[in-house]
Amino acid sequence: MVNPLLAWIALFSPLASCVIITLFLLRSKAYSAFVAIAGILTSFVCCVLLFARIFNAHPPVEFQQSFTWIHFDSLMIDFGILANPLAIMMLMVVTGVGSAIFIYSKGYMADDPGMPRFFAFLSLFAFSMIGIVLSNNFIQLFIFWELVGLSSYLLIGFWYEKPSAADAGVKAFMVNRFADFGFLCGIFLLWSASGVGNSRSFLFTDLAAVVPHLDSHLLTAAALLIFCGVVGKSAQVPLHVWLADAMEGPAPVSALIHAATMVAAGIYLLARTFFIFEPLTAALAVIAYVGAITAFLAATLAIVENDIKRILAYSTLSQLGLMVMALGLAGPLQGMYHLTTHAFFKALLFLAAGGVIYALHHEQNIWNMQGLLKKLPITGVTFLIGTLALCGIFPLSGFWSKDEILALAAEHNTLLYWAGTLTSGLTAFYMGRLLWIAFWP
Numbered sequence: 001m002v003n004p005l006l007a008w009i010a011l012f013s014p015l016a017s018c019v020i021i022t023l024f025l026l027r028s029k030a031y032s033a034f035v036a037i038a039g040i041l042t043s044f045v046c047c048v049l050l051f052a053r054i055f056n057a058h059p060p061v062e063f064q065q066s067f068t069w070i071h072f073d074s075l076m077i078d079f080g081i082l083a084n085p086l087a088i089m090m091l092m093v094v095t096g097v098g099s100a101i102f103i104y105s106k107g108y109m110a111d112d113p114g115m116p117r118f119f120a121f122l123s124l125f126a127f128s129m130i131g132i133v134l135s136n137n138f139i140q141l142f143i144f145w146e147l148v149g150l151s152s153y154l155l156i157g158f159w160y161e162k163p164s165a166a167d168a169g170v171k172a173f174m175v176n177r178f179a180d181f182g183f184l185c186g187i188f189l190l191w192s193a194s195g196v197g198n199s200r201s202f203l204f205t206d207l208a209a210v211v212p213h214l215d216s217h218l219l220t221a222a223a224l225l226i227f228c229g230v231v232g233k234s235a236q237v238p239l240h241v242w243l244a245d246a247m248e249g250p251a252p253v254s255a256l257i258h259a260a261t262m263v264a265a266g267i268y269l270l271a272r273t274f275f276i277f278e279p280l281t282a283a284l285a286v287i288a289y290v291g292a293i294t295a296f297l298a299a300t301l302a303i304v305e306n307d308i309k310r311i312l313a314y315s316t317l318s319q320l321g322l323m324v325m326a327l328g329l330a331g332p333l334q335g336m337y338h339l340t341t342h343a344f345f346k347a348l349l350f351l352a353a354g355g356v357i358y359a360l361h362h363e364q365n366i367w368n369m370q371g372l373l374k375k376l377p378i379t380g381v382t383f384l385i386g387t388l389a390l391c392g393i394f395p396l397s398g399f400w401s402k403d404e405i406l407a408l409a410a411e412h413n414t415l416l417y418w419a420g421t422l423t424s425g426l427t428a429f430y431m432g433r434l435l436w437i438a439f440w441p
Contacts (some may be wrong), residue, residue: 004065007081010046013039013132018123021128033106033118036123038246038409043130051088062083064136066296077202082136088362089336090133090268093343094261097128104351105252108358112250118158122256125151129261133268137202138187143231145265149176150260152155156249165248168322179239186225191274193218208275216280223276223283226269234266236260237294243317244301247309252353254309255347264317266421267323267339271332278330294418295321296314299426305366308353311434315390316346318423326405327422328419331356334404341397345389352383356438365371369438380439387435391428 017039025032054060066080102122108113128151132142151175157169172253188201193211194200201207209218230236235243243263247254257263268286270277277283295318302314319342326335357364359376373380389396392403402424 004044004052004063004081004083005029007065007083008043009097010043010050011081011127011134012129013042013046013394014123014126017371018120018127019121021116021120022124026120027116028112029055029115032119032304036119037099037102037106038056038097040122040126042090043091043126047091050247051085051092053214054083054085054088057139063167066136066203067244069140074200075376077139078137079134080300080406081134082204083134086268086271086336089340091130092263093264093340094126094129094133097343097347098129098256098261100237101252101256101347101351102126102306104354105250107352108252109250116156118250121151121154121158122252124255125261127156129265129341132265134418138191138204138207140185140201141269142180142187145233146180148181148262148265149173152176152246155253155257156246158249162247162248168242168245168248168400172246175239175242176232182225182228186222186228189218189225193222204273204275207257209319211276212279219276223280224286227283227287230266230324232266233269234263235317236266236290236324237249237297240294240298240317244305244310245315247307249432251309251350251357253312255257255350255354261343263320264339264343267320267327267335270324270327271336272410273325277327284328284330286328288325288413288416291321291324291326292329292416292423295320295325295423296319296419296426297321297428300412300432301421303426305430306366308349308366308434308438309364310432311348311366312346312353314425315349315431316342317429319346319390322402322405322420322423325410325416329408329416330425331405331408334401334408337404338401341401342387345396345398347384348382349386349390351377352386355379356383366434366438371439383439384435387431391431392424 017035020035021032062084063084066078072075109118117343128147129145132141135141135144153169153173156172157166189202191202193214194207197335233241298314298317298321302313305314323335323338356372356379369409389398392399406420409420
């Protein structure tokens with residue numbers, strides 16, 4: 001029997017940490033770090049228990065629990081949780097990788113006077129991201145979606161006294177607000193068409209039953225508007241411009257936001273609401289080609305970049321493009337598989353890059369780094385492992401997940417297959433270039 005209380009604890013533990021740090025611990029580095037890490041670890045343990053109980057059943061079970069939050073005339077909005085295999089897998093990524101990044105941040109930010117504020121922001125971000133994953137309706141998801149945007153603005157611009165960091169935070173915030181306007185319009189268009197009077201609903205389970213009966217043209221318009229949110233949050237063309245500049249934040253922020261969580265939220269949204277997109281051939285084609293173009297364009301940008309974090313940022317953008325392409329090819333399983341593997345090895349790469357930047361007193365130009373494998377052997381080896389996984393080298397995880405996407409493309413669209421294959425080759429080239437220049441000689 002699955003206990004819904006575990007999901008509620010997983011959701012609110014990071015929020016409790018954020019509130020405690022903000023109210024009582026802004027002058028204590030040690031205690032603020034302890035409270036933040038305790039909050040995310042509590043969420044992780046709850047997610048592990050949920051994982052065990054949901055997947056222990058055959059087939060895996062799902063549960064939903066909610067209460068009425070807003071009820072006005074024909075408008076009813078719930079606040080609740082929906083835990084199913086997809087949500088639990090995403091929660092394991094968010095809280096698992098998040099826990100490692102929180103612990104890493106304790107050492108990385110030890111000398112920063114704003115460390116308590118940093119952990120308050122991290123905890124708020126974790127709460128917001130878990131909220132996206134567990135939401136059982138569109139309005140609740142959108143609220144957490146915007147909270148993630150606020151949290152990322154605070155984290156990217158954490159060193160606000162540095163003009164480039166402040167500008168990067170504002171840029172990320174504004175680009176995502178532009179995209180989220182389209183997302184919100186899509187939500188209300190879908191809701192308005194979902195029924196008459198009291199039968200209208202924002203709940204995913206209710207909408208899944210209604211969608212097959214809606215007009216295909218109206219449904220396509222709603223789906224593409226919802227996809228606008230994905231384009232912003234997951235930095236797809238043409239709204240990819242904010243991601244590289246967001247590297248102005250501390251290295252743990254890059255690992256948390258740009259590897260495992262925030263930018264992956266768009267992929268999760270596509271998979272979570274795939275019942276909307278599945279019958280729409282035209283919408284899926286748009287999604288697939290946007291993903292393929294983003295993947296290839298980002299890979300070419302990474303080739304000419306000299307900043308270690310920006311290279312990894314463009315790499316993230318490229319891999320997100322492959323995931324979106326997989327969803328557009330009607331492969332939510334393949335897209336989420338690559339999301340899961342990518343979250344771990346890209347977080348490893350960002351954390352290793354953070355170790356390099358810390359050791360070199362915040363130097364980020366790869367041409368000023370030589371022979372790091374000898375000088376920083378542990379960091380060098382971890383970076384090498386992450387690079388091999390990203391390049392899809394057998395038998396590391398990136399090989400299996402990327403191969404699934406390419407196999408899917410080969411089956412459905414030859415042009416997209418070659419685009420994905422070329423992008424994968426470019427990935428190996430620019431990561432090999434980075435490894436050779438910074439670590440090898």
